[in-house]
Amino acid sequence: MTSTVLPSAQRLVIKVGSSLVTNDGKGLDHTALSRWAKEIAELARQGKQVVLVSSGAIAEGVARLGWSSKPSAVHEKQAAAAVGQMGLCRAYEAAFQEYGLTCAQVLLTHEDLSDRTRYLNARSTLLTLLQLGVIPIINENDTVVTAEIKFGDNDTLGALVTNLIEGDALVILTDQTGLYTADPRSNPDATLVRFATAGDEALEAMAGGAGSSVGTGGMYTKIIAAKRAARSGAATIIACGRETDVLTRLAAGEAIGTQLTAHTTPLHAKKQWIADHLQLKGRVTLDAGAVRALKQGGSSLLPIGVSAVEGEFLRGEVVSCIDGNGVEIARGLINYSSQETSRILRHPTGQIEAILGYIDEAELIHRDNLVIS
Numbered sequence: 311m312t313s314t315v316l317p318s319a320q321r322l323v324i325k326v327g328s329s330l331v332t333n334d335g336k337g338l339d340h341t342a343l344s345r346w347a348k349e350i351a352e353l354a355r356q357g358k359q360v361v362l363v364s365s366g367a368i369a370e371g372v373a374r375l376g377w378s379s380k381p382s383a384v385h386e387k388q389a390a391a392a393v394g395q396m397g398l399c400r401a402y403e404a405a406f407q408e409y410g411l412t413c414a415q416v417l418l419t420h421e422d423l424s425d426r427t428r429y430l431n432a433r434s435t436l437l438t439l440l441q442l443g444v445i446p447i448i449n450e451n452d453t454v455v456t457a458e459i460k461f462g463d464n465d466t467l468g469a470l471v472t473n474l475i476e477g478d479a480l481v482i483l484t485d486q487t488g489l490y491t492a493d494p495r496s497n498p499d500a501t502l503v504r505f506a507t508a509g510d511e512a513l514e515a516m517a518g519g520a521g522s523s524v525g526t527g528g529m530y531t532k533i534i535a536a537k538r539a540a541r542s543g544a545a546t547i548i549a550c551g552r553e554t555d556v557l558t559r560l561a562a563g564e565a566i567g568t569q570l571t572a573h574t575t576p577l578h579a580k581k582q583w584i585a586d587h588l589q590l591k592g593r594v595t596l597d598a599g600a601v602r603a604l605k606q607g608g609s610s611l612l613p614i615g616v617s618a619v620e621g622e623f624l625r626g627e628v629v630s631c632i633d634g635n636g637v638e639i640a641r642g643l644i645n646y647s648s649q650e651t652s653r654i655l656r657h658p659t660g661q662i663e664a665i666l667g668y669i670d671e672a673e674l675i676h677r678d679n680l681v682i683s
């Protein structure tokens with residue numbers, strides 16, 4: 311339980327809060343942005359895919375408009391967010407450019423992620439950006455949200471994005487070292503919780519249950535976000551964004567802050583997520599040997615075991631694996647598009663590169679991404 315998850319995490323969602331991004335509301339903290347960009351560039355160099363969820367639009371808008379404090383009227387908050395988002399984009403673009411990385415702005419609402427078509431569109435856009443080596447920077451689309459449909463906090467958005475792209479981990483950077491047994495601002499004796507299980511109800515009490523002074527945000531939404539991220543098997547780390555090299559040290563295996571691990575095995579949760587949430591985009595027909603290998607369990611699907619392909623799909627989409635009689639054997643996330651699959655089917659893995667001119671993965675569907683029917 312005490313091992314750290316980040317060294318093996320391939321796909322990460324990193325969320326930074328308003329207090330960090332805007333230096334406690336005193337305008338954008340360019341030094342902090344540049345530090346994170348440098349660390350994220352290092353993670354990318356290590357082969358990790360990173361999505362950044364950044365708050366701060368409203369706080370930055372308030373500063374740019376010369377207002378003395380955050381307005382309470384929703385339409386004024388929306389206006390401030392629209393102004394501030396420009397600043398966030400410019401600052402992130404400059405910060406990432408310094409390290410040779412391209413970034414992209416993605417604004418999402420809760421509705422986008424509860425509507426199946428939009429969910430899948432958002433997913434495929436984000437996966438395409440990641441494949442292109444671009445760092446997506448996500449915020450809530452404050453212009454179009456009303457009280458009922460708004461995320462209300464970017465911790466929840468971070469968790470939903472983690473589910474959406476099946477991130478291996480959600481890293482929530484905030485102004486505290488991690489989760490304490492009580493709010494350290496008002497409880498000097500509180501101690502840091504280093505490892506726990508996401509979804510453990512005792513954590514919600516520590517973070518101040520809903521209705522208390524911190525119940526509408528603060529640590530509470532981070533604990534709930536961890537519970538949500540665990541549904542697709544992701545672990546959550548809550549750490550201080552002001553700590554030197556926090557991201558690269560976490561990636562090197564250092565236990566910093568609080569780690570909340572998914573209670574089910576990540577693999578099981580991820581497979582369940584694939585089965586429940588993603589739409590079938592096509593079918594591949596397996597030969598008898600591949601059917602046996604999959605049914606007996608434990609094997610990945612290799613292109614040599616596939617005899618036919620139907621439908622149009624992209625890398626990362628879900629396809630059904632059927633036997634010669636059309637009976638479904640499994641479903642899984644495929645590593646090659648339908649066009650690529652039709653070119654490499656019946657071929658040994660060693661020939662993929664010669665046929666396509668490149669190789670993404672040796673397997674057509676990795677066993678971790680296969681759900682046997």
Ligand SMILES: Nc1ncnc2c1ncn2[C@@H]1O[C@H](COP(=O)(O)OP(=O)(O)O)[C@@H](O)[C@H]1O
Nearest residue numbers: 327328329484489490492493516517524528529
């Ligand atoms: N048990 C707890 N452990 C740590 N921080 C807590 C706890 N309960 C409440 N908090 C408060 O949560 C705050 C962080 O939440 P918030 O201000 O919403 O950050 P962000 O802008 O990063 O989302 C801390 O500054 C702290 O005062």
Ligand SMILES: N[C@@H](CCC(=O)OP(=O)(O)O)C(=O)O
Nearest residue numbers: 327328365366367368463464
């Ligand atoms: N969309 C808003 C997000 C506000 C928000 O959730 O802030 P935080 O609790 O600091 O992560 C903004 O950019 O200001």
